[in-house]
Amino acid sequence: MSKDLYRKKTQIFKALAHPTRLFIIDKLENGECCVCEFVNELDVDFSTVSKHLSVLKNAGIIIDEKRGQQVYYTLVMRCVCTFSHCIETFLNKE
């Protein structure tokens, strides 16, 4: 496999490698959410949440749609959830 493909794949894993971003993915598993919903549940600045969302968006894991004043995010790379659940099972065994 090419170096470039490994680099691109790495970007996906890097995008997921943060507690806040994993929380966002978990919430999105059950359907779209607007930015304000994440801000309400996370104890971080709204600008920080926005930057985490843009990391996931740039990686192609989620997409955004503006409706009125709000921006809604949707999970497109659904297999992240499958893997995430596998990790949970794995962690429970230890």
Add this chain to the structure above:
Amino acid sequence: MSKDLYRKKTQIFKALAHPTRLFIIDKLENGECCVCEFVNELDVDFSTVSKHLSVLKNAGIIIDEKRGQQVYYTLVMRCVCTFSHCIETFLNKE
């Protein structure tokens, strides 16, 4: 889900988020390898390879076994491969 679980899950993703470590995982999909095999195929210092292996080992993704002078590594978190293939499919679509 607890903050601690998110932190632990993040460690798994961080451990995977490097081109060299993804290459290692790919090779291990087909069975165990010794450190020297990775060093031969990667254009980095052997101490660097060793440190990447220890990152994966500490995350519980691979395990090691010493036989003679050599150390062999085996992939235990096999679902990483499934996800890795999903990402490849995803990247090919774009």
Add this chain to the structure above:
DNA sequence: TGGTTATTTGGCAATTTTACCAAATAACCA
């Protein structure tokens, strides 16, 4: 138009990750 709300962007200091070199350890063999 002016004000309010929702979100993103720019900038920056603190923290984390990375890769190399040199040195340490460990197993084997002469």
Add this chain to the structure above:
DNA sequence: TGGTTATTTGGTAAAATTGCCAAATAACCA
């Protein structure tokens, strides 16, 4: 025992990531 090979560990400078604040944008409403 001494030398060689395989691997890990410690140290360090460079690069990347993070989270906050302040400022910019963008949409809505009075």
